[in-house]
Amino acid sequence: MVAHSSEFENIVVREEEQNELEMLARSSCPLEIKLSGLQLYISRGSIDAFSLVSDAAYISASLARIMRALFEICLRRGWCEMTLFMLxxxxxxxxxxxxxQHPLRQFDKDLSAEILRKLEEREADLDRLYEMEEKDIGALIRYAHGGRVCTY
Structure with a gap:
C-alpha cells in the first residue's frame, strides 16, 4: 500500500537499473513484492547507481512521514492490531x-554481522543483555571479546 502512494508514482525503474535492482532484491529484501525500493531502504541495501541513490534519498524523505500518518490514522480509529503493526x-x-531483527542491528557499524546474527539466533533481548556480565555475553555469542563490544 505504501509503495503505491502518490508520492512514489513518479519513481520509475530505468532499464539500466534493472540488473542492480534484481540483485539487491535477492540480497537485501525479505519480502517478495514487485517494488523493492522501500525494502532496500529499511534493509540498508548498498546502492551503486547514481539514479537509484537519488531515488533512495527521495524515498527516505517521504517514507517516515507516510508511515507515521498511517499509524496516526489507525490509532485514531481505534484499530489496535493495525496500530501495533504500523508502530x-x-x-x-x-x-x-x-x-x-535484533534492536542492536541499528549499530551495525559498531557490531559485526556475526555478533548480530548470534544475538538473533539466541533470542537475546535487550533486558536480558543488560542484566548479563561482559563474560556471560561473550559466552552467549561464543566470542569472548564480543561481550565487551556489546556492553560498551
Whole structure:
C-alpha cells in the first residue's frame, strides 16, 4: 500500500537499473513484492547507481512521514492490531531495521554481522543483555571479546 502512494508514482525503474535492482532484491529484501525500493531502504541495501541513490534519498524523505500518518490514522480509529503493526513498521523505517531483527542491528557499524546474527539466533533481548556480565555475553555469542563490544 505504501509503495503505491502518490508520492512514489513518479519513481520509475530505468532499464539500466534493472540488473542492480534484481540483485539487491535477492540480497537485501525479505519480502517478495514487485517494488523493492522501500525494502532496500529499511534493509540498508548498498546502492551503486547514481539514479537509484537519488531515488533512495527521495524515498527516505517521504517514507517516515507516510508511515507515521498511517499509524496516526489507525490509532485514531481505534484499530489496535493495525496500530501495533504500523508502530512496528514506523520504528523499522526510523531505525532501518526489520521488526524481526535484533534492536542492536541499528549499530551495525559498531557490531559485526556475526555478533548480530548470534544475538538473533539466541533470542537475546535487550533486558536480558543488560542484566548479563561482559563474560556471560561473550559466552552467549561464543566470542569472548564480543561481550565487551556489546556492553560498551
Amino acid at each position: 512496528e513498521y514506523c520504528k523499522a523505517v526510523d531505525r532501518q531495521i526489520w521488526p524481526h
